[in-house]
Amino acid sequence: MNRLGARNPVSRGLYGLPVDGSLTLQVCADCAAVQYPPRELCRACLADALAWRRVDGSATVLAATTLAHSLEEDFRARLPWHVASLALDAGPVVFAHIEARHARSGIRLRVANATDARGAWCLVAFDAAARDPLAALQATQHTQGMHA
Ligand SMILES: [Zn+2]
Numbered sequence: 001m002n003r004l005g006a007r008n009p010v011s012r013g014l015y016g017l018p019v020d021g022s023l024t025l026q027v028c029a030d031c032a033a034v035q036y037p038p039r040e041l042c043r044a045c046l047a048d049a050l051a052w053r054r055v056d057g058s059a060t061v062l063a064a065t066t067l068a069h070s071l072e073e074d075f076r077a078r079l080p081w082h083v084a085s086l087a088l089d090a091g092p093v094v095f096a097h098i099e100a101r102h103a104r105s106g107i108r109l110r111v112a113n114a115t116d117a118r119g120a121w122c123l124v125a126f127d128a129a130a131r132d133p134l135a136a137l138q139a140t141q142h143t144q145g146m147h148a
Pocket of ligand 1: 033044045
């Protein structure tokens with residue numbers, strides 16, 4: 001089964017989102033709560049009126065870690081790999097690929113939708129002050145094999 005086939009129907013909405021340095025997540029039409037991970041009902045008011053909308057990707061790193069091992073061949077070639085949990089200003093906590101220099105809690109980054117070399121959806125976080133997010137993404141180790 002490929003990764004898309006392994007996703008539940010709601011999460012399949014993540015595929016095909018713009019990969020342009022912006023962040024698109026589900027947003028409740030009734031109360032405006034931003035949802036992550038994707039759901040069928042709003043986490044705040046239980047409405048089922050959720051739509052994919054561009055949201056503010058500003059975030060603070062909560063915790064970061066460095067992976068020294070991976071079962072995925074694509075990742076194994078690029079170890080060590082850096083990931084972090086980030087609190088979005090828009091509400092949810094997400095996990096994203098980061099650069100080594102950003103692997104510390106408390107720093108401000110910007111989160112964006114991305115896809116990896118196999119087309120699997122993922123999130124990346126990069127310098128919030130980057131003038132050109134796509135250039136910043138392409139300059140990092142985690143996007144060398146990713147489509148921008
Ligand atoms: Zn709601």
